[in-house]
Amino acid sequence: MSSNAARAYRADDDFLSPATANYPNHPRFQQARTAVSEPRWRSDVLGTLESLLRMPAGWNSYGSKPMSWDAAMFGMILLNSLMKTDTPPPSVVPTAGGGLQLEWHLNKVDLEIHVTGPYEGDFWWHDHLTGEEVSGEIKSADLQALVKPMNRVGRSA
């Protein structure tokens, strides 16, 4: 949840909160605090996205679009909602339409999440142990259908 954003956009600085008075509400301070407390997967994925966002149109020689900023950003939002601290980071692959694919192929599970924009995309996963195979669309704020496969890739069966 992004309550920190909600606090930040307020315009006034007219109040001191005794319980938090020792923690200045300065962006650089927040950034530093986030940097030391954030899980490893975030810096890994952000590093990859930074490179992918620099790729020009036609990066695959077949008229591909450059990666969309909004798709990359929502990919991070989605991971932030679903990843646990010990979930292995995904492979991040650009797609020709300007989206990105987040992929895990481990623990006898294949999981692919294709993000094309905010609340837009689709997914597919296959559990090789049980034979279960599920695909679906991402078209709302409800990401519940991804919880089970995300938990599965995060642990050995």
Add this chain to the structure above:
Amino acid sequence: MPNRPLDLPDYDRPPVNEVVLGVQFGSLAALKTPHIGFLWKRWRDRYPVVSEQPPLEPAFETFPSVVGEPGILFESLIGVPFPRVWFESEDGSDLCQIQKDRLIHNWRKRENAYPHYEYVRGLLVDDLRNFGEFAQEEGLGELVFNQAEVSYINTIDLPDGRSPHAALDEVLSTWRQFSLEGEIEDTTFRARYRFKRDEVPYARLHVAVTPAVRRADGKHIIKLEMTFRGKPENDSQDAALALLDVGRGVIVRSFDKMTSPEMHQVWGRKQ
């Protein structure tokens, strides 16, 4: 502009200190810092004061989401961050904030009485129309809305001047059942409520109560912040505004439910 719903509780002197109406849209990749100069040229009469702030992180409600998970400093960490620009009215009560993927209108209490939601919404609509026209003329692209949010920040003090930090039960009727042994010193709490549309979660109400000290007079107060944020039904401006209207109703009714009848009297509850 929609009229105030008749069934909504209303007060003569509500303790509102700030109201924030914001929309988030697909990032305007072509928007560059020099454009802001052209925009200010149009807005200078309305907003004579301009300043720069760090950009806000993207804010999306998703289900599930982890409580307390830090947001993602996406804009700050990738590429050159585009600032959030504040355009303020002369007296500082009206503020329009713009960055590549957001437009926010704040009403802030100064000497003026709270003009109510419909007035602030009207100003947001004006800002959106002006900015949308500007974006079109400059070839920056269309605004494709993906999130909307409304926040009320209330600052509450007791009429007799006592500190409300140790008297939360006098302010919040919902707090009375938590009276325990010992003498309460202060209280902080947060709660989140989810909202569904056709059985699919789409929005959250965030409620936070914190003790605070007002810088201006050193007086102890309670800050009651309520934010309703969610995904509009589609990517149009009308849908984003409709979500704000829903959120405003949720917040006002929730505020009325949470707070005590005694404080309602102090604030001049009308209906």
